[in-house]
Amino acid sequence: MDNRMTATPAMDRPDNDYEKVAATHVSLRRVLELFRPYRAKIAIVASLMLLGAGAGMSSPFLLRAIIDEALPRSDLHQLVALVVGLLFVAVLSTSLSTAQVILSVGIGQAIMHDLRVRVYSHLQSLSLGFFTATRAGEIQSRIASDISGLQSLVTTSANELARSSATVVMTAAAILLLEWRLALFVFLIVPGTVAISNRVARMRERLLFEQQERIADMSSAIQETLSISGVILARTMNRGEHLSHRFSSLSGEVAKLEARAHTAGEWQWALINLALSVLPALTLLVGGLLIEADTPITIGTLVAMIALQEQLLWPLEQLLEIAREMRTTRALFARIFAYLDRPVEITQAAETVALDRADMHGAVRVANVSFFYPGAATPALRDISIDIPAGGHVAIVGATGSGKTTLGYLLARLYDVDAGVISFDGVDIRALRFETLADMLGVVTQEPYLLHATVADNLRFGRPEASDDQLARAARIAQIHETIMALPDRYETLVGERGYRFSGGEKQRLALARVILRDPPILLLDEATSALDAKTEHAMASALAALSQGRTTITIAHRLSTVRQADQIIVLQKGRIIERGAHDELMAQGRAYSELVMRSHLDRQTA
Structure with a gap:
């Protein structure tokens, strides 16, 4: 006997061919349209990010000057000036980062609000036929659960994506300027990590879509059976225990999908972490070999390279994680945009007739x-x-x-x-x-x-x-x-x-x-x-x-x-x-x- 709360399993419904739904309703341009009303504020945030990345980029060069110039010469005046420069960069970076986080969160919450209201208003305009064929819990799930699932994207991930991208680009440029041979060695890991990240994202994307479908089933079950009418029906028919068992089965499915959606491809992702972890050691080895080359590098250059590399690796890893998460949120956009794309059957004519109460007979x-x-x-x-x-x-x-x-x-x-x-x-x-x-x-x-x-x-x-x-x-x-x-x-x-x-x-x-x-x-x-x-x-x-x-x-x-x-x-x-x-x-x-x-x-x- 089927233990689902509803007669029709979620993934058997017509709109659950995920690839078809996603391809029909979701595009990058459409997602970016959500941000369009806030482009002026986003420009300010982007400017703060670039300033922060630029400020952070200067730190390794100051560090190289300390190691290669101020310390060997015992030049206290230069050393103090360089240290003050490092402190100034730290304070400036922190201030810029705090300001852009505050602005980004405000923009993200405004976008969430706009999307919720847009979906709700669109549903208000649909004909009665839509509501007779759709469970109320399904509708609530798309407005509440699915849009809430996008919260990290529009309030945190988009901000971190821009900041990490700016940091990666600026740091990569600094690495090339510092020592192009070491830079080429560092950049060798990028194609492999991107390929693995995309593979893991595709796996988790489909699982997230199925997970949200099951959450919608669970929301419908809660609304139907824990309403006043549902409780009266269950108690008068002594079916409370049976409903609890069915809900337990559905909740178990959600828990399994939740675990799979967060751990699918975890071993493949571990390869990225391993590559990023061993890269500093390999860079020291290559740098040591270059010290003995015909065109040697200085110890300060090698230390600055390691510092820049550390400054590159954590935003690169974060960038890959964000890209993976953003890819999986395509499943949420597919469910939300599918509702927004439902045609409005009952529309108001372009030229309407309005009557005053006195003219109504x-x-x-x-x-x-x-x-x-x-x-x-x-x-x-x-x-x-x-x-x-x-x-x-x-x-x-x-x-x-x-x-x-x-x-x-x-x-x-x-x-x-x-x-x-x-x-x-x-x-x-x-x-x-x-x-x-x-x-x-x-x-x-x-x-x-x-x-x-x-x-x-x-x-x-x-x-x-x-x-x-x-x-x-x-x-x-x-x-x-x-x-x-x-x-x-x-x-x-x-x-x-x-x-x-x-x-x-x-x-x-x-x-x-x-x-x-x-x-x-x-x-x-x-x-x-x-x-x-x-x-x-x-x-x-x-x-x-x-x-x-x-x-x-x-x-x-x-x-x-x-x-x-x-x-x-x-x-x-x-x-x-x-x-x-x-x-x-x-x-x-x-x-x-x-x-x-x-x-x-x-x-x-x-x-």
């Missing part, structure tokens, strides 16, 4: 609308046409799977139609500005969503500027004010995660008050009372009746007792309209609607 027209869900062979809705005058009340009914909720999604523009037009007050909703569409249509769903915030904050979510008096008025219309006033902190009471502090009916009425506060001319009620008991449903019906006065109301209903007073009832079956008319008219015909009413009546009697 609430006339709705659905003209020859058809819609396919992505990948579906048959349409969810086909050739739907409905005219709703301003202030009218239309009910959409039908069996489960008939297309009622899909029509609601299209009216709210959570999806766009594949054919036909939906218009509000004569304007195609695809031409309406997003803000205007949100102001025109208020939606109350079967499962209202409440934020983990105060009652007041939840009510003000759609209208932040609302006053306390306006909150209370909306709550009274929704018949929830007295319940709120009985709470310990009244409107400042925390509702709890997903509103679990309140009953189903209370959450519905809070959601209704939130819509009332926005005062939309069109009201869409999607199964708003289907999960309520008779007493609560009666209270909600009274609240809805008060809210519907003077508004266009579209009721999507499973419980048909709530739609008898509608001006027009639309009966859907397999995505088509099969009947329409008033309640009495449809009952008299004795067809589909009549059967639905009788079935609903029997269901309530046996409930």
